[in-house]
Structure formats: C-alpha cells, structure tokens
Amino acid sequence: MAKSVFYHAGCPVCVSAEHxxxxxxxxxxxxxxxxxxxxxxxxxxxxxxxxxxxxxVTPNGNVLHINFGASIEDLK
Amino acid sequence: MAKSVFYHAGCPVCVSAEHxxxxxxxxxxxxxxxxxxxxxxxxxxxxxxxxxxxxxVTPNGNVLHINFGASIEDLK
Known part of the structure; x- marks a missing residue:
C-alpha cells in the first residue's frame, strides 16, 4: 500500500489525532x-x-481535514 | 483491535471520506x-x-471530525 501523509503543526489536537x-x-x-x-x-x-x-492525505490524493487546529496560512 | 465507528449522513463528502x-x-x-x-x-x-x-470515533473514544459536512443539529 502506498503511504499516506499526515501533516500537523505540533498543536495538542494534532498530536492527539496523530496518535x-x-x-x-x-x-x-x-x-x-x-x-x-x-x-x-x-x-x-x-x-x-x-x-x-x-x-x-490518502494514497489516492484525497485530503481529509481532521478537526480544525491551525490554518495553513498561519504556518507560512 | 476494537472497532472504530464512522458516522456519516450520506452527503458526497461523507461518502468520499468513508471510502x-x-x-x-x-x-x-x-x-x-x-x-x-x-x-x-x-x-x-x-x-x-x-x-x-x-x-x-476511534476504539479509545476519541472523535476525529473530518472536513465539515453537516452539523449534528441538522440530523435531529
């Protein structure tokens, strides 16, 4: 199976979701x-x-946004 | 492994996320x-x-909200 990619920014909700x-x-x-x-x-x-x-991001390229932690705009 | 439960309401984003x-x-x-x-x-x-x-809902009881399809209020 191709890998998924989990993007996060270290916020508590991210770490919980990561686990x-x-x-x-x-x-x-x-x-x-x-x-x-x-x-x-x-x-x-x-x-x-x-x-x-x-x-x-699933292997077929779909993006599943989980909860709402931080806007991508805030990470630039 | 205990089962997770995936709740949805048939909306397109739900069905895509379900797959x-x-x-x-x-x-x-x-x-x-x-x-x-x-x-x-x-x-x-x-x-x-x-x-x-x-x-x-994961086996340990955490709720991962995915995207935003429909408010639970609208399903009552």
Missing part, C-alpha cells in the same frame, strides 16, 4: 510531517489541497 | 452508521462528542 491515526492505519503506512518544523514543505502541502492541520 | 477511511483502516475494523437513515443513533453519536459528520 489515533497511527494506531488505526499503522505507523509503517503513514509519513508524519511537522509543518512548523519543516516550513519548506508548506508549499507542497498547499499544492495537495491542505487548508488546515491536522490533515491526512 | 478513504475504509481503504486505510480496513472494512472489518470500522462500523459505518448512516445517521440520516438511523436517526435513533443520533443521541448516541452526540453523547460520544460528535459535532458534525463525517466523523470517526
């Missing part, structure tokens, strides 16, 4: 990207359609 | 509840903390 997603999907199936630490990947995330974090 | 979640987590690990058809379960969903659908 849930990893438990559900399996750590080996998810790449975790901290956009606060890796600001060079904000553009990539935006190009994929991210509007907020935390969000999970 | 993604089932692909990621595995159909055997998710119970799917259509709150539009099963209005008797709206109270249960609300008690679990659902504010909107689609949402996934």
């Amino acid at each position: 849930d997603i990893i438990n559900l999907v399996g750590a080996e199936n998810v790449e975790v990207v901290h956009l606060g630490d890796q600001k060079n990947r904000v553009g990539e995330a935006e190009a994929l359609g991210l509007k907020s974090v935390p969000a999970l | 993604d979640i089932i692909n990621l987590v595995g159909a055997e690990n998710v119970e799917v509840v259509h709150l539009g058809d099963q209005k008797n379960r709206v109270g249960e969903a609300e008690a679990l903390g659902l504010k909107s659908v689609p949402a996934l």
Whole structure:
C-alpha cells in the first residue's frame, strides 16, 4: 500500500489525532510531517489541497481535514 | 483491535471520506452508521462528542471530525 501523509503543526489536537491515526492505519503506512518544523514543505502541502492541520492525505490524493487546529496560512 | 465507528449522513463528502477511511483502516475494523437513515443513533453519536459528520470515533473514544459536512443539529 502506498503511504499516506499526515501533516500537523505540533498543536495538542494534532498530536492527539496523530496518535489515533497511527494506531488505526499503522505507523509503517503513514509519513508524519511537522509543518512548523519543516516550513519548506508548506508549499507542497498547499499544492495537495491542505487548508488546515491536522490533515491526512490518502494514497489516492484525497485530503481529509481532521478537526480544525491551525490554518495553513498561519504556518507560512 | 476494537472497532472504530464512522458516522456519516450520506452527503458526497461523507461518502468520499468513508471510502478513504475504509481503504486505510480496513472494512472489518470500522462500523459505518448512516445517521440520516438511523436517526435513533443520533443521541448516541452526540453523547460520544460528535459535532458534525463525517466523523470517526476511534476504539479509545476519541472523535476525529473530518472536513465539515453537516452539523449534528441538522440530523435531529
């Protein structure tokens, strides 16, 4: 299975969602990207359609926005 | 693994998210509840903390609200 990518920014709701997603999907199936630490990947995330974090991009390219933590605009 | 429960209401964003979640987590690990058809379960969903659908309730009871489809208020 192709990997999903979980984008977050270290906020409490992100970390909680990260643990849930990893438990559900399996750590080996998810790449975790901290956009606060890796600001060079904000553009990539935006190009994929991210509007907020935390969000999970599935292997087929769908973006699942989870709750609402931080606007992508605030991470630039 | 205990089952997660995916609550939705048949809206397009719900159905799309449902397919993604089932692909990621595995159909055997998710119970799917259509709150539009099963209005008797709206109270249960609300008690679990659902504010909107689609949402996934993980085996440990966390509620992951995915995107924003329909307010739980609109399903009563």
